[in-house]
Amino acid sequence: MTDPAQHSEHSTPQSLTPQEFNQLIIEEFRANGGRVGGMFEGAPLVLLTTLGARTGKRRTNPTAYARDGERLLVFASNAGGPTHPGWYFNLLADNRVTVEIGTEEGGVDTFSARAEPLRGEERDRLFALQAARDPGFAAYQAGTDRAIPVIALYPLSLTDPARNRAIAEELVRVHAQLRTELTVLRTAPALSSPALEEELLLHCLSFCESLSMHHTAEDGAFSAFDRQFPELAPVLERLRAEHRAVSAALTKLRLEPPASPEALREQLERLAADLEEHFAYEEKHLLPALNGH
Incomplete structure (x- = not known):
């Protein structure tokens, strides 16, 4: 599966820019309880909103995710490109993010989360699991010299x-x-x-x-x-x-x-x-x- 947050121009309809294509996915996601059709039908997607590191404006991107206990995992693959996607640099500058995810009832649940890039053995193990679930991520990693970041999203807690x-x-x-x-x-x-x-x-x-x-x-x-x-x-x-x-x-x-x-x-x-x-x-x-x- 191609990650919609990191699709290349080759996977974008020729009449649309990557930004316009992402916006269509976002609108379809919100209108259909977290589900989209076409090339991403059935894919586990979330909408991830970060604060722009340079602009200070909030930016929303659809991206693939995996569950890991109480937290979610997202992957900064950028379709195997040579650099990390922009949203990854945004969350390094400010790790407060907003997540939208489809519910079993057909709605969209929105929650705040803390984003934490994973390191070392934990990153390697969890990326390997994702590559086994979806061979597309193995292909992304094979196409780049950088280690594709794995980011854990921890839902906001108000106990502190x-x-x-x-x-x-x-x-x-x-x-x-x-x-x-x-x-x-x-x-x-x-x-x-x-x-x-x-x-x-x-x-x-x-x-x-x-x-x-x-x-x-x-x-x-x-x-x-x-x-x-x-x-x-x-x-x-x-x-x-x-x-x-x-x-x-x-x-x-x-x-x-x-x-x-x-x-x-x-x-x-x-x-x-x-x-x-x-x-x-x-x-x-x-x-x-x-x-x-």
Whole structure:
């Protein structure tokens, strides 16, 4: 089986770039409960979202995986190419990742994880097992001089108080950053030319991407909250519903840009009000749990 995260141009339909091909797999995966057709039908796939080491933006790639007890294993094969794939360098810079995986019920489970490249005998043994399961990985290794990395993904645990406090601080920091970005958009000076209107829309779409990726990461962390803080079930249900509503609004904004600057500002005002209520509710209920209160 070819690993979709590391397919070569030879395995990509000629009318699509590798990025466009990956995006089609991602959309099909999410729409069909973690299953895709075509050349990857029946393959064990996850979506792995990392933080770009250079851009700071979240990047999602479909990749093959194997289960190993409570953890998942992914393989940075890059189709046997001479260098590691970009997502591998991303997780070396920041090992916090978000994983999406299909469930037996036909849905997609999202969880946060810690990525750890394996070394020595453990790496060799687990890669050999993967090559035995899927000879394509043996061919990848035979085609390159580098040792293909094996990365273990450990689901986020909220049992460490120090770790929980760090997560609380990160939540506050990201909310503050998003609030600031939204304020800048809402208070931009009056627009006097089509070029300025286009610039405001581009800034707005960039903010939408940041917000979408933040909510994707939070949805992943909520699985850990479900396990550690079951009393927060009603809170998490509301937050997930609000994430879906915001996602629908942002999708509409991307696909149907407002016809005028005034209409765009009206949408920004509604979004700001909804987000402030959402952020305040989230902080009110999640921060005390994370801080042990």
